[in-house]
Structures are given as C-alpha cells and as structure tokens.
Amino acid sequence: MNLTRKRWFYLVLCCLINLCLGSIYAWSVFASPMATYLSQFAGKTLTTGDLAIVYTIANAVGPITMISGGFFNDKIGPKAVIFTGGLMFGLGLIASGFVHSVNMLILTYGIISGLGLGMAYGSTISTAVKYFQDKRGLIGGITTGIYGLSSVILPPIVTAIVATTDVTMAFKIVGAVFLVIVCVSALFLKPCPADFVPEGWTPPVAVKSNGNDKNWKEMLQTPIFYIMILTLTCGAFSGMMIISQASGVAINMIGMTAASAAIAVSVLALFNALGRIVAGFISDKIGRINTLTGALVLSMAGLCALYFCKVGAVALFYCGIAVVGICFGAFMGVFPGFTVDRFGAKNNSVNYGIMFIGFALAGYFGPSVMRQVFAADGAYQRAFLIALAFDVAGIILTFCYRVVLKKSEGEK
Template sequence: MEKKRWLILIACCVINLCLGSIYSWSVFATPMADYLTSFSGSLVTTADLALVYTVANSVGPITMITGGWFNDRFGPRNVILVGGILFTGGLILSGFAKSTGFLLVSYGLVSGLGLGMAYGCTISTVVKYFPDKRGLVGGIATAVYGLSAVVISPIVTMIVEKSSAPTAFKMIGGIFMALIIISSFFVKRPPENFKPEGWQPKENHARVESVEKNWQEMMKSPIFYVMIILLTCGAFSGMMVISQAAGIAQGMIGMDILAASSAVSILALFNSCGRIIAGYLSDRIGRINTLMIACTFSIAGVTVLFFTSEGTTALFYIGISIIGLCFGAFMGIFPGFTADQFGAKNNSVNYGIMFIGFALAGYFGPTVMRSVLQREGSYQNAFIIAAGLSGIGLLLCGLYKIMTKKAASIEETA
C-alpha cells in the first residue's frame, strides 16, 4: 500500500497539472480578445473577457460538492473521468468561439464545472491516503496544479504566435483529455480510516482524527465560518493578480507580450513553491501559524505592487513573487486544514463547501481589479483593497486561535 499510495499521488498530480492550465488564462485572454475583435468587428478587451475567468473559478464549488458526494459513493476514478472530459471538452469548444458569450459558456461554465469535479476528487483522495503528511501532500498536489501555468503559458504563447488562440485551445484540450483519461485509471478509493503501516497519530492529532463531521455538522460550527472567510481573504490578492498578470505587466510596467507571459510563469512558479513550503511548514508549526505568516507577507506583496510603475521591473517581480508564495500557502494548506478540523471521512464534500471561499475570491478578486481599472485607469487602489483584506485575514487567524483554545478548554473540563 505504501508504494501504491505514492503512485496514486503521481497520477493525481498529472491530472492536476492539466487542470491547473486555468491559471494560464491571462496568456489566452490577450490573443483571444484580438481574435474576437477581428472576427466581430467590434472592440473586445481583456477586461471584457475577465468575466469568463471569473465564472470558471466561481462555478467550481458546485461540482466539487456534488462530485464529492458521487466520489464517496462511486469512487474517484469515475468522477475524475467525467470531470476531466468536461474540462477538456470545454477547452476544445473554446477553440470554436466566435463571441464572448460562447466563450463564457464553453470555458466559463463547461470547463469550470469539470474543473471543480475533477480537482475536488484528486485533492480529497491524496489527503485521505496521507494522514501522516496532510500538509506536505496537500501542498504537492495543489502545487502541481499551480505549476501548470509555468509549463503551459510559454507553450500557449508559442502556439498562438505560430497559429492562433483558437488553435491553442483545441490542441491543449485534446492533449489534456488523453492525459486525464489515462491517469484516472490509476486512481482508486482509499480504504476507510486508512492509516500507513507503523504510523500512530500524536496525542493532539489523535483527538482531531476522532472528529468526523458531515457537511451539516460542519456548517453548524462557528469555526467553519471563520475558516471560509479566512480562505476568501487569503486568496483574494492572488486571484486578483493572477487574473490579469499579463495585463499588469504590459499596461503598468511596459513589458512586451513575451516578457508578460514570463511574468505569468514566475507568478505560477512561486505559487507552486508556496504550496509545498507552506504545506511542509504547517505539518511542523501548525496550519494557522503558517497562514498568519502568509497573510502578513501578502500585505507586503501588494504594497510592493502599489509602488510599481513603468520600468520598475525588479520591483514588479518581487511583488508578484511574494503574492504567489502567499496565495500558494492558502491553497496548499486548506485541504489538510479542513480534514484536520472536521475529519477525513467526509472531506470530499466538506472541502468542496469550504472551497466556496476560494470561489468568492475568484469572483471578487478579478471583479475588483477590472472595476478599479475601468473607473480610474490604474490598478493602484485595487492593491490597497487587497492589503486590507489580507489584514482582515490576519485578524481571523487570531480569532480562530482564540475559538479553538476555548473549545479545547471546554472539552477538557467536560
């Protein structure tokens, strides 16, 4: 079983590498906007297409929750197959888009719904197979998801330069469909209450492991609401910047299209590193302590971006690198964090519901960015809003510590 669980982790990582291509959206957006403009005759901008990315991120929790329910009953393989075909089918359909509305349906709805279904299954499966390394493994699985943009962004740029944005959608969709179908056959349902041979949870961890709450019980807990709002605040800065990273690089710093695509890759690289580093760190110093560090650095990252302007390339790279690390920390920690707090048995559905916090960040982050740019002609005030939300996240971390300490005290008294 020890070797098999690592094989399953590798298969889930390959699947997540394909699903994570959503983070390459800003590289697709600019050439697709130009293509739709030339086809329709009316101006289409990347800001107009930002809604497509927003919808793709916002609908994910719907199928993460329903897919989690089916996962618990029919196993992850079937759910990943259906979700993967939906996701990649949406990409292929996007290659036939002739309007923003078509792209909103194909990429925003079809790919977004498929993404949530498949991603929810891969994450919940690996967390269940590794109760001894939840932080690290959750970090690795989500890191590969984030790392996808490092690989995909330059490939998409190359295809677009040699052909067109629609061709890039079709080619990437077809290749990813094959990879997901093959990888899904290696994914199996973990045994109930699985524990690695020779592993015994520590005393405090054993107390947590004994807690198994379903989604109704989870939602009755005040701690759930602190956690989901914390996830929204923590992911806001990352989702805001990722949605228009290439646009920021070109419009605010003055980079050309190739340099802008490299900036997207750097952001994705630090995003992935943050997931692994924070996951590993959270296994040692605790999930909430690591999240407090991430909130603090996130404030620093958006503050750096606030002071960037045309030509300040080094400062821009520093800012997006910090934001990438911090965003990655939240994405890597929360699967294990949710399982720690509410149990691994129902984590497929529970994490799907918790992921609504991420979806809210995926909606409001790009929306705020777009609104500020359209109203003021610059991004600066959007960075101030992001810093404020990271500050609220820091306060929520403190509130979580107070609430859990009080709950433990009541439990000991009882």
C-alpha cells in the same frame, strides 16, 4: 504491492491530473490573443478586461461540482468522478477554440470546463490527502503545487502555438491533450480504504479526540467553519486578483512586451506552486494557522511593492508578484490539510468542496475589483490597497480562529 508504497503511485497520478487542470491559471496568456480574435466578431475592440468575466465564472462554478462530485467520490471513489470531470474539462477547452463571442466563451470555458475542473480537482486533492494522513500538509502542498505549476509550463507553449497558428488552435490542442491525460490517469485510481493507516505511523492522540469526521451538516454548525472559509477568501483575494490579469498588469503598468509579460505570468505561477509545497511542509511543523498568518503578513509586503510600481520598475514588479504568488500558494496548499484536521477525512471530499466556496468568492471578487478599478482609474494602485485591506481582515480572522478553537477545546 503494499498500499503504503502504492499510495505514491496514486499521488503521481493525482499530480499528473492536476498539472493539466492547473492550466486555468494560464488564462491571462489566452486572454490577450482571444480578445483580439473575438473583436472581429464583436464589431468593437475587446480587451482582457472584457474577458475577465470568463475566468471569474470558471473559478466561481468549481465548488458546485467539487461538492456534488465530492459526494460521489466519498461513496464510490475517484475513478468515475475524475474521468467525468476530465471529459468536461477537455471538451470545454476544445469547444473554446470554435467560439465567436464572449458569451459562447463563457459557456465553453467558464461553465463547461469550470465545472469539469471542480469535479476532478476536488477528487484528486481529497484522494491524495486520505492516503497520506501522516503528511497532510506536505501532500496538500504538493498536489495543489503541481496544479499551480501548470501555469509555469503552459504560457510559453501557448504563446508559441499562437505565434505559429492562432489562439483557437491553442485551445483545441491543449484541450485534446489534457482530456486524454486526465481520463486515462483516472482509470488507474482507487479509493483509500476507510481503515487505512500508513505503515510505521500511529495517529496522535489529539487527532483521535478532536471531534473529527463531521459531515457537511455538522461542519456548518461549527462557528470555526465560518472563520476558516472567510479566512480563505481573504487570503486568496490578492492572488486571484493579480493572476486573472497578470499579463495585462505587466503590459499596462510596467510597459512590458507580450513575450515578457508571458514570462512574468510563468514567474508568478512558479512562486505560486513553490508557496503551496513549502507552506504545506511548514504547516506540518508549526501548525496550519501560524503558517496562514505568516502568509498574510508577507502578502501585505508584496502588495506594497506592487503599489509603488511604475513603468520600467521591472525588478520591483517581479518582487511583488513573487511574494503575492507564494502567499496565495500557501493558502491553497495548507487548506486541504487544514480542513481534514478540523473536520476529518471521512467526508472530506464534500467538506473541502464547501470550504472551497471561500476560494470561489475570492475568484469572483478579486478579478472583478481589478477590472473595475482599472476601468475607472486607468491604473491598478487602488486595487492593491483593497487587497491590503483583505489581508488585514484575514490576519484578524486567524486570531479569531485561535480564540474560538481554544474555547471549543475547553468545553470538551
């Protein structure tokens, strides 16, 4: 089969894998029943806030295997890398169904599954983007969007499994199914040839001459890398903060039931996925940095809506999480193509893994701020103000990016 056509088959496989890996965004649905389950072993009542460290670590460790796995992905291709990552991810989820303490859950879900997720996710994104040089923004949006779509599909399924059995069985079932899907799909993937150019597409002159194909050492020597990674941290902060405890926010701030909160998590995930695809497409038209600036401005509006929420303000709450979800998705959808634009496709698996540290920082500080603010204030409003400050900082960084880029291009 012609490789220009067969690449769509590889894209479908990458999307199917990411649909499984994206279950991490459904953490808040697992968290509430898991806190209740572990309370009987802890000798005290645990809350979702007590388990937030698990989700934080799962996101924080991802770049470790994204970078190491990215090295092997660039050298030997995605098959072995994604298979190994899928094995770790699935086994970590299954093992989470046998834990009796928060520390054990940190090991199984936070570390084992988190490391496996990072290894597989980095390879799927890099592989898909390499095959679609002509549609980097759109493909980055689709692959990351499907990743986010998992938490639209999974919450009602997990809720149903928990209702009929318990949360431990939910972990075991989901882990086993995802392990099989990811590992089998990985067996059919092949690396993109270095000289591959899609039929009917000619690389623009700007792409050929903008200093692409930097390795990670060369990337770290450019000032623009540090602006980009900090911008990613600022842009992902509010999304990671809210996603980590979306169910808890819906219950504690709006007064929703557990079932209604699960629907809210799905709505947040739906707009997260939508933002990735739409922003990826738009960024191909108006540019990556313009798209990111717009997302940050829009995010501020969403955070303001959440700040003014109170018990019973369901419509305003949905507006807030929908907007924040779109804006968070925009950053996750645009950055794969953005990284390739600036540093080239050849070493992108490693380069994007390093860039993803910006996301990991947001994944650590966002949920931590949310947890600490609620513990201190009994409310979430101050956390939304902190997130607003990060959005402002991100907007400033996008203008710094333009200045530095213009200067570097003028020196060539």
